[in-house]
Amino acid sequence: MMxxxxxxxxxxxFGVAAIGFAILFNVPKRTLIPIFIMAALGGSVKLVLLxxxxxxxxxxxxxxxLIGFLSIYAAHFKHSPPFVFAIPAVIPMVPGSYAYYxxxxxxxxxxxxxxxxxxxxxxxxxxxxxxxxxILMAIAxxxxxxxxxxxxxxxxxxxxxxxxxxxx
Amino acid sequence: MQKNQSIEIGxxxxEIGxxxMSAGANTNRIRLTMRRIAKSYGYKxxxxxxxxxxxxxxxxxxxxxxxxxxxxTYAQVPNFMMVSGISxxxxxxxxxxxxxxxxxxxxxxxxxxxxxxxxxxxxxVALACAAFCRLxxxxxxxxxxxxxxSFSGLFIKQxxxxxxxxxxxxxxxxSFxxxxxxxxxxxxxxFQHDNMAFVTSVLYLIPGIPLINSISDIxxxxxxxxxxxALNGIVISFAIASGLLIAVLIFNxx
Numbered sequence: 233m234m235x236x237x238x239x240x241x242x243x244x245x246f247g248v249a250a251i252g253f254a255i256l257f258n259v260p261k262r263t264l265i266p267i268f269i270m271a272a273l274g275g276s277v278k279l280v281l282l283x284x285x286x287x288x289x290x291x292x293x294x295x296x297x298l299i300g301f302l303s304i305y306a307a308h309f310k311h312s313p314p315f316v317f318a319i320p321a322v323i324p325m326v327p328g329s330y331a332y333y334x335x336x337x338x339x340x341x342x343x344x345x346x347x348x349x350x351x352x353x354x355x356x357x358x359x360x361x362x363x364x365x366x367i368l369m370a371i372a373x374x375x376x377x378x379x380x381x382x383x384x385x386x387x388x389x390x391x392x393x394x395x396x397x398x399x400x
Numbered sequence: 401m402q403k404n405q406s407i408e409i410g411x412x413x414x415e416i417g418x419x420x421m422s423a424g425a426n427t428n429r430i431r432l433t434m435r436r437i438a439k440s441y442g443y444k445x446x447x448x449x450x451x452x453x454x455x456x457x458x459x460x461x462x463x464x465x466x467x468x469x470x471x472x473t474y475a476q477v478p479n480f481m482m483v484s485g486i487s488x489x490x491x492x493x494x495x496x497x498x499x500x501x502x503x504x505x506x507x508x509x510x511x512x513x514x515x516x517x518x519x520x521x522x523x524x525v526a527l528a529c530a531a532f533c534r535l536x537x538x539x540x541x542x543x544x545x546x547x548x549x550s551f552s553g554l555f556i557k558q559x560x561x562x563x564x565x566x567x568x569x570x571x572x573x574x575s576f577x578x579x580x581x582x583x584x585x586x587x588x589x590x591f592q593h594d595n596m597a598f599v600t601s602v603l604y605l606i607p608g609i610p611l612i613n614s615i616s617d618i619x620x621x622x623x624x625x626x627x628x629x630a631l632n633g634i635v636i637s638f639a640i641a642s643g644l645l646i647a648v649l650i651f652n653x654x
Contacts, residue, residue, distance in 0.1 A: 245531040252528020253608065255516050257424070257478040260485075275535075312484040313429065315612075319480075323608045329536050332599040335641050336648070372615030380619065 239279065246275030246324045254320035263317055266306040271321040274299040278325060289366045292325050296374020304378050318375045327367040334361040408500045409441050410458050410467030415507065416486055417447070417454045422474035423482040426613045427622040430454075433490045440494045451628045476567075478609055485510040518558075525604045526551040532600040542597045545585050549601040553578030557605070568639045575602045575643030583651040595648075602644055607636040 250271030254264060274295035281291030303318040310317075337357030344350055373380075413434050420430045430449055438445035438458065443466065448455040451473070458467035489506050492498060498506075515521075529550035530543040538546070557574035561567070582597045610633035617626035 242535060245534045249528040249531040249535070252524045252526075252531070252604070254480075255521055255524045256604070257480050257609070258482075258515055259480040263480075263484075311488060312480075313425075313487045315426070315429075315616075316480045316484055319608060319612055322612070323606070324532070324535070326603070326606055326608065328532060328603045328606070329596070329599050331637075331641075332595075332644070335645060339645065339649070368611060369615070372612050375612055376616045376619055379616075 243272045247272040249324040250320050253323045262310050263312050267320050270299050270302045292367050293370035293374050296322050296371045297377045300375045300377045322371050327364050330360045330364040406466035414456055414471040418471050418473040423479040424609045425483045426616045427625045428620040436490050437493050522551050525554050529604050532603050536596045538596040546597050546601045549578045549581040550604050571605050572639040572643045575640045578602050579644050579647035605640050607633040
């Protein structure tokens with residue numbers, strides 16, 4: 233039971249973080265609610281995969297892909313380009329703490345004079361650095377996935393299942 | 401009359417391209433929008449789009465050169481309301497055959513659209529950083545500290561932006577001051593979660609738009625613009641990191 237409350241709380245915080253960035257990027261008001269929902273769903277996918285599969289990079293990739301596809305739906309409903317929804321919604325998944333530990337590790341390496349500490353420190357720093365890099369790549373590719381898979385120039389030309397639309 | 405029309409349409413296309421580039425659209429979107437509008441007026445457009453300038457050549461329906469000009473883009477300020485508005489406008493031009501004068505009026509209207517109130521921007525962005533802190537495992541007191549630090553940091557960054565300070569230096573100063581506020585409060589209230597407040601309070605500065613746009617530009621084949629955007633994002637990240645690191649060293653939190 234506690235797990236579900238914890239999960240729901242994180243769900244809300246993912247949405248709140250996305251809304252903050254959406255307002256910083258000055259999005260139209262009608263897109264705020266879809267951004268909240270998309271960020272929360274993408275974040276939940278990441279949390280679930282982290283819980284079951286113990287893979288942060290894969291979880292982030294799938295979460296970002298989900299946000300990418302939902303952004304196409306949202307673009308049809310709310311008449312805005314898909315990336316207006318997708319960019320604020322994926323920002324809560326940015327690996328801030330890993331980037332911080334990487335930098336902290338680099339400073340420690342620079343100040344280190346002890347030979348036995350060096351190897352474990354290097355291990356941690358490089359692991360954190362590559363995690364940061366791969367998570368950032370996963371986010372960018374996930375957002376771009378729908379355009380990559382459907383090979384269309386504009387979201388208006390993508391035919392959506394379960395959605396009536398006029399021919400363009 | 402024909403000649404004047406081509407000049408008007410050329411100026412319109414350049415203005416739309418410059419606005420989209422400054423508002424944070426990716427290169428492919430700018431190309432498609434300009435081509436769509438030019439085609440609906442019966443012209444053929446060839447262009448070179450870079451980060452700082454757009455070069456445009458228009459050919460009229462007979463294939464003669466009708467217009468040729470370079471325009472500087474504006475300062476980079478993310479504004480998705482503008483991108484969204486221009487996207488809708490471009491489809492209206494195709495569907496309803498709007499005249500050039502109407503399109504200019506629409507663009508002027510889009511430029512004057514009200515932004516969010518300043519206090520709301522500051523508060524929601526600070527709340528977003530507090531949310532990051534909570535997601536990273538911080539407690540509610542730490543969230544409050546992060547809120548205060550991000551609020552003041554973003555305010556300083558906006559004020560520096562108004563004074564036309566170098567944007568990278570502005571990011572550096574904002575990052576430094578934000579973490580200093582966290583550190584000073586941390587002297588009286590030691591953090592329980594390995595400096596989670598330090599990490600998350602600077603997250604409002606992350607260059608999300610340049611980094612994501614750089615990947616999509618490279619995937620679309622606009623490699624040069626992609627590399628420029630990636631470099632821009634990396635330099636901003638480096639500015640954040642140096643501000644953060646100096647504050648962390650001062651408080652000896654390493």
